[in-house]
Amino acid sequence: TTPARPYRRVLLKLSGEVFGGGKVGLAPDVVRAIAEQIAAAVREGVQVAIVIGGGNFFRGAQLQEQGMDRTRADYMGMLGTVMNCLALQDFLEKAGIDTRVQTAITMGQVAEPYIPRRAIRHLEKGRVVIFGAGAGMPFFSTDTVSAQRALEIGADAVLMSKSGVDGVYDSDPRTNPGATKYDHVTYADALRDGLKVVDAAAFSLCAENGLPMVVFGMEGEGNVTRGLLGEHIGTLVHP
Ligand code: UDP
Numbered sequence: 577t578t579p580a581r582p583y584r585r586v587l588l589k590l591s592g593e594v595f596g597g598g599k600v601g602l603a604p605d606v607v608r609a610i611a612e613q614i615a616a617a618v619r620e621g622v623q624v625a626i627v628i629g630g631g632n633f634f635r636g637a638q639l640q641e642q643g644m645d646r647t648r649a650d651y652m653g654m655l656g657t658v659m660n661c662l663a664l665q666d667f668l669e670k671a672g673i674d675t676r677v678q679t680a681i682t683m684g685q686v687a688e689p690y691i692p693r694r695a696i697r698h699l700e701k702g703r704v705v706i707f708g709a710g711a712g713m714p715f716f717s718t719d720t721v722s723a724q725r726a727l728e729i730g731a732d733a734v735l736m737s738k739s740g741v742d743g744v745y746d747s748d749p750r751t752n753p754g755a756t757k758y759d760h761v762t763y764a765d766a767l768r769d770g771l772k773v774v775d776a777a778a779f780s781l782c783a784e785n786g787l788p789m790v791v792f793g794m795e796g797e798g799n800v801t802r803g804l805l806g807e808h809i810g811t812l813v814h815p
Contacts, residue, residue, distance in 0.1 A: 596632025
């Protein structure tokens with residue numbers, strides 16, 4: 577086992593799919609369990625910022641296939657992420673953690689606008705900051721936003737949680753049963769092998785700026801807490 581590398585500040589990406597418990601909508605018990613795992617890490621002193629996806633509500637590309645205008649569908653996708661943010665905020669506060677939601681599309685009744693310097697201040701005070709509405713721009717993904725927010729707030733790493741995969745493999749584990757998981761891999765090697773688990777824009781933002789990324793599965797017991805505390809889980813992708 578690798579000794580824990582303590583992080584000062586981490587950005588955690590949570591997939592919307594997980595929040596839905598595999599269905600459309602919200603699975604409150606799942607959100608509560610995730611909130612409790614995050615709270616445990618926050619109590620140890622790590623500063624946590626979060627980006628949540630919206631795949632449990634809408635994905636712009638899917639709605640486009642069903643005949644919708646892509647940009648309008650993407651805005652619906654972004655609004656879906658905000659509902660996930662409010663759900664996580666609720667369960668984090670029930671677990672005794674102070675939180676702020678900041679959205680890239682302003683909606684003053686439910687959240688602060690995205691103000692990076694204010695987000696950093698919240699983090700320094702021990703509050704969890706949850707970023708909603710993605711980048712506020714169609715044609716982006718929440719993976720890409722995670723990398724961008726992590727860079728802008730000076731996070732030590734971005735933790736990309738996935739559902740159904742527990743790290744980066746040398747080939748697709750869903751089609752190749754012999755695929756092997758990397759413990760560590762450099763950005764250069766991952767690019768050369770054409771490995772994809774996070775989208776290309778997120779990957780290149782992290783690679784170009786030397787930001788370490790941990791790709792891990794939500795399924796493992798206590799994985800979120802362990803990852804936030806710097807224990808080795810999943811795959812570390814590093815410069
Ligand atoms: N989205 C967008 N711009 C962003 C972030 C998200 O247009 O900056 C939209 C896009 O339609 C996407 C949806 O919001 O499909 C939900 O986000 P994502 O698919 O990344 O969620 P996840 O797969 O992580 O649950």
